[in-house]
Amino acid sequence: MTDPAENQSPPAAKPGLKSDQLSGLVLVVLAIYIGWLNRKFPVGTLADPGPGYVPLLLAIGLGLIGLLVAVMGGRAKPLAAIPWPEATRAFIILAACTVAGLVLEDIGYRLTIFAFLVFFIGAIERRGPLPTVLVSGGFSLASYFVIGDLLHVPLPVGPWGF
Amino acid sequence: MLETFNDLMLGFSVAFQPEVLMYAFAGCIIGTLVGMMPGLGPLAGISLLLPATFGLNPIIAIVLLAGVYYGAMYGGSTTSILMRIPGEAASVMTCIDGYAMTQNGRAGPALAIAAIGSFFAGTVGVIGLMLLAPTLATFALRFGPPEYTALLLMGLFVLAYMSGGSMLKTLAMAVFGLLLGMIGIDIMSGYTRFSFGIVELGDGVGIVSVAVGLFGISEILLTAGNQDTPQVQKPTLRQLIPSKEEFRLSVGPIMRGSLLGFMIGIIPGSAHIISSFVSYGLERRMSKHPERFGNGAIEGVAGPESANNAAATGAFVPMLALGIPTSPVTAVMIAAIMIHGISPGPMLIQEQPELFWGFVASMYVGNLVLLILNLPMVGLFVNLLRIPYAYMYPCILAFCILGVYSVSNSLIDVWIMLVMGGVGYMLRKFGYDLAPVALGLVLGPMLELSLRQSLALSGGDYAIFIERPIALTMFGLGALLLLLALKPLIFKSKDWRSKVGLEDAVD
Numbered sequence: 001m002t003d004p005a006e007n008q009s010p011p012a013a014k015p016g017l018k019s020d021q022l023s024g025l026v027l028v029v030l031a032i033y034i035g036w037l038n039r040k041f042p043v044g045t046l047a048d049p050g051p052g053y054v055p056l057l058l059a060i061g062l063g064l065i066g067l068l069v070a071v072m073g074g075r076a077k078p079l080a081a082i083p084w085p086e087a088t089r090a091f092i093i094l095a096a097c098t099v100a101g102l103v104l105e106d107i108g109y110r111l112t113i114f115a116f117l118v119f120f121i122g123a124i125e126r127r128g129p130l131p132t133v134l135v136s137g138g139f140s141l142a143s144y145f146v147i148g149d150l151l152h153v154p155l156p157v158g159p160w161g162f
Numbered sequence: 163m164l165e166t167f168n169d170l171m172l173g174f175s176v177a178f179q180p181e182v183l184m185y186a187f188a189g190c191i192i193g194t195l196v197g198m199m200p201g202l203g204p205l206a207g208i209s210l211l212l213p214a215t216f217g218l219n220p221i222i223a224i225v226l227l228a229g230v231y232y233g234a235m236y237g238g239s240t241t242s243i244l245m246r247i248p249g250e251a252a253s254v255m256t257c258i259d260g261y262a263m264t265q266n267g268r269a270g271p272a273l274a275i276a277a278i279g280s281f282f283a284g285t286v287g288v289i290g291l292m293l294l295a296p297t298l299a300t301f302a303l304r305f306g307p308p309e310y311t312a313l314l315l316m317g318l319f320v321l322a323y324m325s326g327g328s329m330l331k332t333l334a335m336a337v338f339g340l341l342l343g344m345i346g347i348d349i350m351s352g353y354t355r356f357s358f359g360i361v362e363l364g365d366g367v368g369i370v371s372v373a374v375g376l377f378g379i380s381e382i383l384l385t386a387g388n389q390d391t392p393q394v395q396k397p398t399l400r401q402l403i404p405s406k407e408e409f410r411l412s413v414g415p416i417m418r419g420s421l422l423g424f425m426i427g428i429i430p431g432s433a434h435i436i437s438s439f440v441s442y443g444l445e446r447r448m449s450k451h452p453e454r455f456g457n458g459a460i461e462g463v464a465g466p467e468s469a470n471n472a473a474a475t476g477a478f479v480p481m482l483a484l485g486i487p488t489s490p491v492t493a494v495m496i497a498a499i500m501i502h503g504i505s506p507g508p509m510l511i512q513e514q515p516e517l518f519w520g521f522v523a524s525m526y527v528g529n530l531v532l533l534i535l536n537l538p539m540v541g542l543f544v545n546l547l548r549i550p551y552a553y554m555y556p557c558i559l560a561f562c563i564l565g566v567y568s569v570s571n572s573l574i575d576v577w578i579m580l581v582m583g584g585v586g587y588m589l590r591k592f593g594y595d596l597a598p599v600a601l602g603l604v605l606g607p608m609l610e611l612s613l614r615q616s617l618a619l620s621g622g623d624y625a626i627f628i629e630r631p632i633a634l635t636m637f638g639l640g641a642l643l644l645l646l647a648l649k650p651l652i653f654k655s656k657d658w659r660s661k662v663g664l665e666d667a668v669d
């Protein structure tokens with residue numbers, strides 16, 4: 001005797017990896033990597049833990065939780081269902097911030113931030129030259145004045161003195 | 163009671179000093195603006211302002227940062243009500259009925275009730291802080307390393323149980339944060355761990371760079387490309403006055419939200435977010451006309467707004483009395499105090515009464531300042547919302563680089579911020595809550611140290627954790643919460659998140 005509900009075919013589950021399955025597996029890999037890095041530090045004993053003891057415990061914990069997330073992730077949304085419309089721009093933002101960080105101490109705060117804002121407002125957002133220069137110049141100079149001059153927070157100065 | 167009154171008077175003598183008053187005022191204004199800007203929540207705002215407090219005295223520094231914190235809680239409601247954009251996560255629930263009221267032409271009363279509720283809740287929170295923190299601090303003087311170990315572990319279990327999203331994912335993030343806290347020199351052995359040969363990592367990973375990366379940068383990565391310049395309503399002063407009926411309907415939710423928010427605020431986790439969800443669920447359940455919710459019910463604004471403000475104040479209780487942060491914001495504030503050579507904890511109230519009571523009194527003043535300022539100036543503040551996002555987000559990014567670099571004039575902090583921004587972006591895409599990472603980062607070294615100190619005290623005997631009644635009780639409570647948290651996983655039953663609709667919203 002079967003339950004009538006069982007006779008009805010359940011909605012077909014979409015094949016493919018689920019978001020939680022992937023993220024759980026990434027956590028497991030991270031845990032293994034941390035455990036591998038931790039081999040350099042003495043773990044000690046239960047009674048006398050060494051510097052590697054707590055990190056090892058945590059790596060094991062992270063691995064187990066990651067495994068549980070992956071195992072129980074069957075009902076999570078499919079990986080393909082996660083939208084990435086902003087991914088390209090997000091990558092550009094991170095790349096531009098990295099470049100700004102690389103040159104900040106060499107060319108100084110004001111010039112770095114000016115170029116950074118010109119890139120975003122002028123090149124990425126395609127705003128007119130006048131508002132781009134006004135906002136970029138105004139922000140870099142005003143923020144330097146408030147943070148650097150008024151609040152005395154030391155900010156990098158370039159070889160040209162600004 | 164008389165002693166508390168005298169202490170409070172001492173606090174007011176500090177808070178009414180012109181310089182302190184000026185910084186409290188500045189903090190409230192900055193906080194309001196920060197709260198209104200998507201991508202700059204209270205945490206990012208406080209983190210970015212932190213370097214500017216290095217040159218200030220510790221009382222002024224904490225008053226300024228606290229002003230930013232509760233100012234941001236006020237500011238977040240304005241964008242929620244007028245534009246359906248939560249300036250910070252705790253205002254998500256306010257969007258529902260607040261924006262519906264705006265569409266019904268009642269934006270003014272919604273803003274007024276949010277401000278009045280926030281003021282009342284903030285005041286209730288400060289009274290609670292004033293009465294509870296000294297008592298808790300006196301009790302905590304009995305704590306040794308085993309009690310702190312138990313307390314921190316219990317805090318992590320509470321965090322998992324009370325988290326907004328999946329418990330497993332929250333625990334994973336807490337453990338990830340704890341592991342980040344392991345980076346740097348191990349105090350007890352002198353080993354430098356997981357530093358990859360980078361000297362600056364010897365001091366560990368700074369909370370500011372992690373917080374700005376996780377919360378500020380990741381938000382911008384998620385929202386960049388948003389080209390819309392929203393239409394904003396600008397209510398006049400006269401339009402702000404609620405009707406008698408709206409007042410009557412709001413009294414109960416404000417009172418309930420204040421008490422509920424304060425109690426939830428003491429608990430670790432994203433308390434201000436959770437409190438607003440729980441308050442909304444409670445008000446909808448208690449209402450005789452629940453069908454009004456979602457269509458402009460003023461109770462749906464009054465309750466959550468009061469709750470998230472009371473929770474913001476409640477979070478200061480464990481921070482000041484125990485030295486333990488229960489939210490990323492209080493973690494950054496602890497860092498701010500410690501930079502000045504002051505350790506928050508049970509001795510703080512005795513050793514630094516001017517700081518504690520000055521802080522408490524400044525919160526009374528700050529709440530009043532916010533009420534007086536925000537309503538008449540709401541028309542002025544909303545102009546900020548008209549700035550196109552194309553101009554706004556590059557400036558916020560520049561602020562993030564500036565703020566993080568300034569903490570220790572080190573590019574390593576900028577790199578950590580960018581890495582954490584990328585990590586935070588991916589984690590949010592996959593539905594992970596980020597607050598436990600920041601908490602774990604701060605609690606990790608504390609937990610490890612107290613565990614190893616306890617074992618050193620007992621000669622390696624783990625019975626020390628069950629022989630001491632306070633530690634045993636806290637372990638018992640932690641275990642109970644863990645079991646409660648595991649119940650829905652094992653028996654496939656609904657847990658409290660589903661009942662208040664929190665899990666769906668977070669995911």
